[in-house]
Amino acid sequence: xxxxxxxxxxxxxxxxxxxxxxxxxxxxxxxxxxxxxxxxxxxxxxxxxxxxxxxxxxxxxxxxxxxxxxxxxxxxxxxxxxxxxxxxxxxxxxxxxxxxx
Ligand code: HEM
Numbered sequence: 822x823x824x825x826x827x828x829x830x831x832x833x834x835x836x837x838x839x840x841x842x843x844x845x846x847x848x849x850x851x852x853x854x855x856x857x858x859x860x861x862x863x864x865x866x867x868x869x870x871x872x873x874x875x876x877x878x879x880x881x882x883x884x885x886x887x888x889x890x891x892x893x894x895x896x897x898x899x900x901x902x903x904x905x906x907x908x909x910x911x912x913x914x915x916x917x918x919x920x921x922x
Contacts, residue, residue: 823864828857852904889915 830838834857835845851858861868868874885891896910 825859825862828859885915888918890918891915
């Protein structure tokens, strides 16, 4: 049985687990097989909205790529293992593209 909250609220894994701290995963391995993070839960209680949420993220990224110009500021080294990993981050500046009409 998988109980994501037992993992995510475990003070041995995360300092002050009840605090809102989006940086808590910085430097940790975040991939499908991660032992410290399960974004959509797992097992029989796997998030039923996971595919819907991923579709919304894909549509959002599509609009960001189609309508905005991305300029790399720093980072960008890529490791394929097999998913993409940016070991030193990928900092980009995003500016709205000029309207052509
Ligand atoms: C980025 C967006 C989302 C994240 C990170 C997320 C995360 C999670 C996690 C971690 C669980 C498991 C909770 C547990 O095991 O106690 C869960 C369950 C659930 N999620 Fe999501 N969720 C997201 C979006 C959605 C959406 C869009 C819907 C509905 C349209 C949804 C509906 C549900 C439902 C109904 C459950 C309970 C499933 C069950 O207990 O059988 N979620 N979600």
